[in-house]
Amino acid sequence: MKSPLLTISLAVALGLGxxxxxxxxxxxxxxxxxxxxxxxxxxxxGPQAHIGKDNDNGARMAIDEIxxxxxxxxxxxxxxxxxxxDDQADPKxxxxxxxxxxxxxxxxxxxxxxxxxxxxxxxxYSDNDIPQISPSATAIKYTAQGFKTAYRVMxxxxxxxxxxxxxxxxxxxxxxxxxxxxxxxxxxxxxxxxAVQAAGAEVVATEHTNDKxxxxxxxxxxxxxxxxxxxxxxxxxxxxxxxxKQMHQLGMNVQFLGGDGIxxxxxxxxxxxxxxxxxxxxxxxPLDKMPKGPDFQKKFEAKYGQIQLYAPYAYDAAYVMVxxxxxxxxxxxAKYLPELANTNYEGVTGKISFDAKxxxxxxPITLYKAQGGKWETLETVQPQ
Amino acid sequence: xDIFAQQLVNGLVLGSVYALVAxxxxxxxxxxxxxxxxxxxxxxxxxxIALAVIGALFGVAPDxxxxxxxxxxxxxxxxxxxxxxxxxERVAYRPLRHAPRLAPLITAxxxxxxxxxxxxxxxxxQYIAFPTTLLPQGRHEVLGASxxxxxxxxxxxxxxxxxxLVTLINRTRxxxxxxxxxxxxxxxxxxxxxxxxxxxxxxxxxxxxxxxxGVMVSANYGQAHYYMGFLxxxxxxxAAVLGxxxxxxxxxxxxxxxxxxxxxGAGYIGxxxxxxxxxxxxxxxxxxxxxxxLTLKPSGLLGSKSVERA
Numbered sequence: 001m002k003s004p005l006l007t008i009s010l011a012v013a014l015g016l017g018x019x020x021x022x023x024x025x026x027x028x029x030x031x032x033x034x035x036x037x038x039x040x041x042x043x044x045x046g047p048q049a050h051i052g053k054d055n056d057n058g059a060r061m062a063i064d065e066i067x068x069x070x071x072x073x074x075x076x077x078x079x080x081x082x083x084x085x086d087d088q089a090d091p092k093x094x095x096x097x098x099x100x101x102x103x104x105x106x107x108x109x110x111x112x113x114x115x116x117x118x119x120x121x122x123x124x125y126s127d128n129d130i131p132q133i134s135p136s137a138t139a140i141k142y143t144a145q146g147f148k149t150a151y152r153v154m155x156x157x158x159x160x161x162x163x164x165x166x167x168x169x170x171x172x173x174x175x176x177x178x179x180x181x182x183x184x185x186x187x188x189x190x191x192x193x194x195a196v197q198a199a200g201a202e203v204v205a206t207e208h209t210n211d212k213x214x215x216x217x218x219x220x221x222x223x224x225x226x227x228x229x230x231x232x233x234x235x236x237x238x239x240x241x242x243x244x245k246q247m248h249q250l251g252m253n254v255q256f257l258g259g260d261g262i263x264x265x266x267x268x269x270x271x272x273x274x275x276x277x278x279x280x281x282x283x284x285x286p287l288d289k290m291p292k293g294p295d296f297q298k299k300f301e302a303k304y305g306q307i308q309l310y311a312p313y314a315y316d317a318a319y320v321m322v323x324x325x326x327x328x329x330x331x332x333x334a335k336y337l338p339e340l341a342n343t344n345y346e347g348v349t350g351k352i353s354f355d356a357k358x359x360x361x362x363x364p365i366t367l368y369k370a371q372g373g374k375w376e377t378l379e380t381v382q383p384q
Numbered sequence: 385x386d387i388f389a390q391q392l393v394n395g396l397v398l399g400s401v402y403a404l405v406a407x408x409x410x411x412x413x414x415x416x417x418x419x420x421x422x423x424x425x426x427x428x429x430x431x432x433i434a435l436a437v438i439g440a441l442f443g444v445a446p447d448x449x450x451x452x453x454x455x456x457x458x459x460x461x462x463x464x465x466x467x468x469x470x471x472x473e474r475v476a477y478r479p480l481r482h483a484p485r486l487a488p489l490i491t492a493x494x495x496x497x498x499x500x501x502x503x504x505x506x507x508x509x510q511y512i513a514f515p516t517t518l519l520p521q522g523r524h525e526v527l528g529a530s531x532x533x534x535x536x537x538x539x540x541x542x543x544x545x546x547x548x549l550v551t552l553i554n555r556t557r558x559x560x561x562x563x564x565x566x567x568x569x570x571x572x573x574x575x576x577x578x579x580x581x582x583x584x585x586x587x588x589x590x591x592x593x594x595x596x597x598g599v600m601v602s603a604n605y606g607q608a609h610y611y612m613g614f615l616x617x618x619x620x621x622x623a624a625v626l627g628x629x630x631x632x633x634x635x636x637x638x639x640x641x642x643x644x645x646x647x648x649g650a651g652y653i654g655x656x657x658x659x660x661x662x663x664x665x666x667x668x669x670x671x672x673x674x675x676x677x678l679t680l681k682p683s684g685l686l687g688s689k690s691v692e693r694a
Contacts (some may be wrong), residue, residue, distance in 0.1 A: 047611060049509030074645045081495050160397055181664055208664035209653065217394035218650035219663045225387040240606045245516075250390065251523060251530045269513045272609050 036061065036331045037081050038321065039101035039130075040314070041121070042113035043089035045214065047238045049321065050266060050308050052113050054133055056084050057304040059110045074330050080322065087117045089211070093190030098124040106130065107331050110317045113310070115139030115157075115183035122150045130338050135313035138260070138283070139187040143357040151340060152354055153317045154310070155283030155363030156376055157188045158258060162234065163365045163381045164188075165195020165283050171255050171279075172229020176205040178243070179233030179282050185211070188259045190235035204228050211236060217245045217250065224252050231294065236261040241270035248274050264309050268370055275370040279378065285348045286366050286377045287312065296348045316347035386528030389653045390393070393529040394405015397604070399643020405620030406627070407549060407636035408590035414630035415566050415586045416481070421492035422472060423594060425499035426465050426612060430595030431602040434461035434511050440639055442515060452516030454603070456510065461595040470584055478580070503573025504609035511609045512604045538600050545593060546636050553632065558585060564632075621671075626674050628687025637685060646670045649689040664666040 042052035063080045071078050083106055085097035091094070094117035099108055102124060108131045112118045118137035126147035134142065134152040138160060141182050143150050167293045168175045175196045179189035186208075204226040207219040212345040219362035220243070221230065231247065231254050233240050248255060256278045263280035287293040287307070296315065300307055321336075323345050328336035345352045355363045364382050366374040412420045434457035435500055441453050480488045520533040552593055555561040565582045599617065602608040616676040618641060624660045627638025649669035654662050677685060 017651060045504070045509060047511070047609060048510075053509065084421070105601075136393055205654075206662070208662045210664070214601075214607070215394075215398055216610070217664065218647040221387055221390045221394060222646075222651040222663070224390070238607070238609070241511075242607060245606050249523065249530065249532050249535075251525075266511065272513065272516055272606065274606075355576070 002058055009184050011080070021246060022243050029173070030062050032308075034077055035079050035081050037083050037106045038109065038318065039083050039085065039104075039106035041087045041094065041097055041101065041109065041111035041117070041165050043117075044084065044086035044240065046088050046090075048113070048236060051088075051264070052089070053237070053306035054304075054311045055113050055314040056082075057300070058135065058311030059318045061311075062315045062318035062322075064163065066319070071322070071326065073325055083371060085260070087112050087114075087121075089114045089117060091116050091120045092134045094118075094121050094126065095124055096184045102128045102130060107325075108209070108321045108336075110135060110321065115142060115187065117336065118142050118143075118190070120184055122147050129333050129337070131321065131324075131333055131340055133317040133340075135317045136310040137184070140184045141183070141187070142192075143359050147358075149337065151320075151354055151358040153313050153320060153360065156285055156359055157184070157191050157366060158367055159363050160281055160283055161191020162195045162259065164259060165192040165369075165382075166199050166348040167234055167279075167367060168192065168201030168257055169201035171257070173201050174204045174226070174228040175201055175230045175232060176207070176226060176228035176254075177203055178207045178209060178216070178223075178224045178233045178235070180211045180213075180233075181208050182211050182235070182241055184261065185234035185236075187234075189232065192232050192234065209235070211239065212241050213239060215246075217246050220246055220250055221254065224250055226377060228254060229245035230255045230257055232264065234259055237264045237267040237270065241275070243265050244271050245274045246296055260309070263368055265306060265374060265375075266308065266331075268373055271370075274335050277370070278370045278377070279367060281365050281367050283365050285312075285326060285364055285380060289366075289377075289380070290348055290350060291346065292348045308361065312348045316349050316352060318343075319347060320345050320352055386577055389527050389529040390463065391647045392537075393526075393531050394651075395644030395647030396640060397531075397535045397538055397643070398540050398647060399419040399623075399640035400618050401601055401616070401639075402598055402623045402642050403636045403639025404542050404545065404593055404600070406624040406639045407546070407617060407632065408597075409593050409621050410627075410629050410635040411549075411586050411590045411593075412634060414604055414632075415562060416477075416583060417485075417630075418477065418488050419621065420477075420587075420590070421489070421617065421621075422495040422499060424615075425496045425614035426469060426472075426591050426613070427594040427601070427616055428503060428608070428613030429468060429499060430461045430465045430591075430598030430641070431505050431612065432512070432598075432609040432610070433464045434458055434595070434599045435514060435602060435608050436507070437461070438515065438518070441520070444612050450515075451520075454584075454599075458599050459594065461599060462592045465591040465595035465598075466588045467511055469587040469594075472583055473587040478583075484504075485554070496614070500610055500614070509610070511607045514606050515610060516606045517629065527580040528618060534600075534603050538604060541596065541600070542636075545596065546632070549589075549593075549632060553590075557683060559581070563584060587651075622671065622674050626677055628684025631684070631686045634686035639656065641672055641685075642674075653654070 042055040070214050087094035115137040118130040118134045126149045131149050139159045179185040203222045209289035244256045258280040260282045263282045268275045324340040325336045330338040366380045408423045438457035447455045452589035462655045522533040561577045561582045624636035625640045629632030650663040
């Protein structure tokens, strides 16, 4: 009796490891008169739920404001409605919820949060001719697949990685690189690696972890043996924070460098005093340097509390989408998609216009240093 | 610094936590041959409850010594988890004791999802920071390896708990009742052992250990999260199976072994294979060893000859 039970238990346990739990569906809406549905998808459960909810809030705030202004499109008053779906930051779940959004008849999608979820869903939206604007997907591949429907209001990894890699090479001649094996983390890490070598520095170690891990002592010890000057991590804050903590536990006094995934208030909260000195980049300008940044921050915090990460981008993405609809004077995807390409919009995050692929034409990147519990601006770099 | 010594220390600390959680799996399995998949979630609950208490206490009396605050959190979390374990057994497992074996297994998986979601509703989806400034931040160099105060406490506490547990099972009246129940519940009952009470006690002890492990993990990594119990539970379960499930020393050995294999695997696999296999294979490495051991010795490393039952 014992062995079969154990076998089943093991199979169940391993199976559980592969599937995520807790699928949650936000309430579906009826497509009543004058109601136009816009999809929003990000992880609303799981380790990145705080960042996903932040995107959701950003898009909601934009849509609430637009509705309050009583928009008239195509001669009819229009009320927009956000349909949120939880993609669990999981590529498989993301394609399922993407199909669900399409089936529910959304005219456009704000999302997804993660590159790993955005890339596979972009095919679903493209097949159904639904325009998609990702507020935060930075992987190069997203807009490089030739889909006419794929746009983003965020600087991509090639632009960010170049800046980070050049900066890492400036900090020291030996750079160790860790990534979390997600499309975002690995993509960024690869770009950084290339830029480090292009700048004449050496990549002494390339290690990998995953986006659910919390113990990095083994890979850090192995890295320590190679005496790098800089450790770069391509990943998100729930891993970045314990990683820098463990670096200090291991007695590594090495500069820790990261991308936009760790440039969050949560990172500083989780890492505590260990956050001091960490340098991370964020596409775009710092909030207080954005044209309408302080205004946005006030409005957002009154409604939803502290901004986590990409809320201003999700907010702009929603506005850019409605802006294209207004110029096309139609909410029909086929009608307003061509107008999306001609976007020239002054958003909270800056001037938004797209190149032929759907990437931002201008994407400044800002470097920050954590100091005394806050991210202090170091410098803003314009990529070439 | 000696890299090998450091990887051993990394593995020992990681393994101690696995071992502590694995003890809970193995205790319950040893007594009633049930894999309590909700055990990882009880660990998570322990960490969350302790953090809530620590946060509240720190807000009210920030002048108290940090160790006192953390100890209070732990002392609240242990009975809370014990109560939780007791309730789970009473409500979810006892009615199914004579049901086909798959029924309680599925219930256990269901329970773990329920507990995750309850924790998410109470504490939200965010990672919660453990105020690590409350604990001593000392770092020591031992034989070329770096180890922190918190990690030393984890190692000592794990060994102490293990010793206490072995004494409990082998030297006390309750322990004898537990061993009797494990061998043959119906016969034990005929001999005057209160089987229900013994099973309840098993769950209570296991849950108390889980609470300790939960607090250790969050203190070591500086954070807690409603999802943290899942992977931890899976690894601990594997550790228990590796060592021979149902065997206390086996759980300990399995946990430590799994931790060390993971650390050494992740640390050296890249260099040994010339970069062909990277540190991303660290989990596969651990599970490969598990499969190998189970193939050669299905009852696990220290697995006792299983007591055949009708």
